[in-house]
Amino acid sequence: MTAPAAAASQAPTRPILSLRGVSKNFGAVAALTEVDLDVAAGEVVAIVGDNGAGKSTLVKVLSGVHRADTGTVTFADREVTVASPADAHALGIATVFQDLALCENLNVIQNLFLGREVRRGRLDEVTMEIRSWELLRQLSAKIPTVRVPVASLSGGQRQTVAIARSLLGDPKVIILDEPTAALGVAQTAEVLNLIERLRDRGLGVIMISHNMEDVRAVADRVAVLRLGRNNGVFDADAPTEEIVAAMIGASDNAVSRRANQRRQSRQRRQRKEEE
């Protein structure tokens, strides 16, 4: 059922990052089995899947936290090994983890440059501040001042800081793990705008999400994982039911049953009102 959809939506250009047959086992548990994934420059690929589908494992393989057991990773036409977060960084694969990993007590500049401060003997705060502003301007980030501790920023602003930080190393591919999970409506819209700007700058974006609405709002293609395996790649305008079915594994599932029930009860109510 999903095969034709997958065939219809191959990557539009040569992929900058592609995975072939990547598997990862944790003891007896096969977290990923023969997973393929392509991301092109200037493309947003969403990875969706139910709990335990292997989304986070895939992120960790790409960001160098875990090593894949088998399979190949090709980056910019070269086969590479991503053995550590530093490797990923050196290649130009940046990851924004779900918990953002910011230091609340440090200000925006200090967080952006944490671990790679600009030095001229001592820390060069002025240069760092200027580059912080340039970076935040590029992202049209709405942060009034960079000299406040991150603790006083809103969730969306923190997400922006985390994304800006990942851009400092001039990456080619950026991976966002559940970027909108903890955000409100307006902040979510802000982050989605940010993702579109990243795409427009020619970055390949991989976005992990639970939220189908957000996925459909920005993704060019949607890759579905189910129980650690590929379960189809869809165009962003594919019907939600179809994608959900691929996530859960059948057209008759809890989600569709619930939707049907709601539809029927609504129809029943309407009939009553008409009477």
Place this chain on the structure above:
Amino acid sequence: MADVREAAAAPLDLLDERLRRGEGLKAALAGIWGRVRSGDLGALPIVLGLVVIWTVFQSLNSVFLSSANLVNLLMESASVGIIALGVVCVLLVGQIDLSVGSVSGLSAALTAVTFVKHGWPMPLAMAAALAAGAAIGFVYAQMVTRLGVPSFVATLAGLLSFLGIQLWLLGDTGAINIPFDSGLVHFAQLAFLPEWLSYVLVVVAAGWLFATGYGLARTRRAAGLSARSTTLLVARSVTVLLGLGFAVWYLNRARGVGWLFVSFVVLVLILNYALTRTGWGRSVFAVGGNAEAARRAGINVRRVYTSVFVLCSTFAALGGMIAAARLAAANQSTGAGDVNLNAIAAAVIGGTSLFGGRGSAFAALLGILVIQSISNGLTLLDLDSSFRFIITGLVLALAVMLDSVARRSRVAHGRAA
């Protein structure tokens, strides 16, 4: 039209229309007032506390604020103050060292034994004691980072063990006198700045403050960022010049400013520079704020912990030597009793958070002045140590409560907790 031009000329970091802008002395004062109201109190409570403590003791005994007594107070504060510097570092990464008192006692005993009994030259004896302190810190760091022992427990074990070694080193007599003619004792008891030099240092300090501030302001303006106005910088330097000048003049009416206290202040300034202007300092704050985030940012967290524990024990060893030199003897009570808790209390009263990531080197200086003032004042009133413990305890409780309230206010006003 005017608004547009103004916005275009605004510095890069003040472009956001939500920011309130203001320049000069008045705006700076308003900014400080706004920060205080939102609970970002800085050093204000400690300074107010000192004023209250000094007023009370002065009204009870008019000797308290005399030049002679203040000279004495400053000299006495150096040893525990130096220990508190190390405690600040450990607290900044969210750890604790409960053994600073024992380590300082051990270091005093070690210095005395090698210098007096074995006839080592003084520099060698001191270096050996400092090295022992550094080694102790290194062992703590390994226990904490490699074996996962909580620093509370590791240093509690150290407290007992090193106290034992101190007693064993001192032997049956329990005390070793350090000759008065040794350089260390002279330095800690009798070395004072010549009057002219003390004033020169005040001018140098004020001038340096202005020069660095002006240099930074010029770089920032050249880069299109907002900067402190020159008026403000001049005002700040003149305030420091007059304040320090008056203090030095007052102290010079008695014995003057001791080299020991000047050295302590220099250590505070060096540590402040290291914490705020170097990559090491930045990583200390980062580890204290969020160790996992620091690790993912590529900071070697284990190395940061190690550096901090080593620094803390080394400062403790130095403080112990100074304490022995002040007394011209290393005995069983050097570093015992309230030294441990006074050092930790000084760091906390000075505004260092027990939870890591918040504090400064000046906390040790301000905190120890509070503690030493209480101790000194009560001694003048002929009240014994029971009162000293009670009142120091109350002040510590007050300081922590004030910090908690201020923290809540900071959170409510959207500042860093």
